[in-house]
Amino acid sequence: MEKMEHTILEDQNGDRIDKVISTLDEEWSRTQVQQWIKDGHVLVNGQKIKTNYKCSLNDQIEIIIPEPEELDVVPEDLNLDIYFEDSDVLVVNKPKGMVVHPAPGHITGTLVNGLMAHCKDLSGINGVLRPGIVHRIDKDTSGLLMVAKNDMAHESLVNQLVEKTVTRKYKAIVHGVIPHEFGTIDAPLGRDPKDRQSMTVVDNGKHAVTHFNVIERFKDFTFIECQLETGRTHQIRVHMKYIGYPLAGDPKYGPKKTFDIGGQALHAGILGFDHPRTKEYLQFEAPLPAEFESLLDQLRNNR
Template identity: 50%
Template sequence: MKNKQILESTIVNQSGRLDKILATDFSAFSRNQIKKLIDQDRVIVNGKPVLAKYLVQDGDHVVIKVPPVKKTELLPEKIPLDIVYEDDDLIVVNKPQGMVVHPSAGHSEHTLVNALLSHAPLSTINGEFRPGIVHRIDKDTSGLLMVAKNNFAHEHLSLDLKSHKTGRKYLAIVHGNFSEKRGTIKAPIDRDPKNRQKQAVVANGREAITHFKVLESFSNYSLIEAVLETGRTHQIRVHMAYIGHPVAGDPLYGPRKTLPGRGQYLFASSLSLTQPHTGKELSFSAPLPDYFQKMLLKLRNLNE
């Protein structure tokens, strides 16, 4: 895109609401951000502004007029970072459990973004409060995520995510035991109509696919490896709860009687991506954090 403030797209073989389609086609923006742009008449379809609920048709020409990004007002904070890899385009960081990725309601400081801003310049595509953030993991999920240092890298990493070229593997302790050793969950996800704080499997949600493999079984718990084919909010947590195996320690989707700790036992263990400039395939992994290892040891001892 030569002009970073004007984004264009032609609808091909897609149908549905405009805001949902654009949130998929332009993955650097959330659906709420797209809706806000539509409400501000910054989204033009075939030369005219339209509503978010407009149903797209094959051949529709869409223009998004992105407002200039304001200079960030976030304060850099010298918080220690566990950087696994860094070059001129990107950073791969191992986020600890309990750290919020970017500022949001109730979390205006001490986030990963605050720490990153004191370390390096970040891309500006994702707006004032999410500089550099290509994808997220939840506050109490630990592990690897990639961060873009410039807009060129951000665009390429986002496109790779959208086209499933980025590999993301997670380890999770979940409730219950499995009769099968592996499986695939294909169930659409969107905001829970009964609870706006949660996501849920809903009939008209966005496509969501999770592959899982059982690595170890304990009494009433299992250790699994989960591979994301899509990247919906809370995807693994929602999908595992949906099939009756919620992530242990999950305060939002799991049972009250669960493993003790500070949140869900979910760890982003490995990440593979393509370097935006060189095209080189890069793969990274991180060791299990202490809290996760200690719980596995406890479960193994109880299993004996």
């Protein structure tokens, strides 16, 4: 069993223990942490506690992380929107609201569940929970993903991501009117020390570069296209917030008063890469989802 230790910081003083622990790792749900506490896997100053324990400054937390149960990924017919498929690669248009791979709290209805029903041959490099998954997009971001159907294809696609030769273009609607036509954001990203489930610009973060250009301006919003040079977690969402133009509808990085469209207005519309076997360059484009188009219409009518 793995152990983690944590000392309660000033900004965590008075917080519930289950809330604090669930922010230490983005894959730990609060429900899961509460079960660990009930099972005696969490000690505070060497003592077992209850889930509603209120933390005090400098409390010493010890978390004994149980061995993960092997999830049985159940194939589900999810009527996936497949754009391309051969014996090596599959390109799928993921709808908004769908999680890419199973995790505690999301063991059904994920893209991987759908892929398992659609085809039996997926690369095993990322293990049983993420078969074929080369890169991810957030649950509430729609758009194109490439999936590897064997290990050769997986290694080739990962290498192309590392070498920054994959074309990934996103459409987004942001708060504010961007005055210039295009720009580049070069700012390193890492975990937010005040909120472990969020990312932010930090000096010692990972190199991250986003290019953007303006497509259309509205009264208080701008419709843009972003091109990723790197692919960090929440990169476009954090970078646009960093320069003062957060994504519309973003519950994590946007302002409190934003559009309630079930998540950020972000769509991975263009994906291009070299085929792992033939080396031919392939590029695909997925149209904007209906709710994205209706938001644009709404903004155009409010000019």
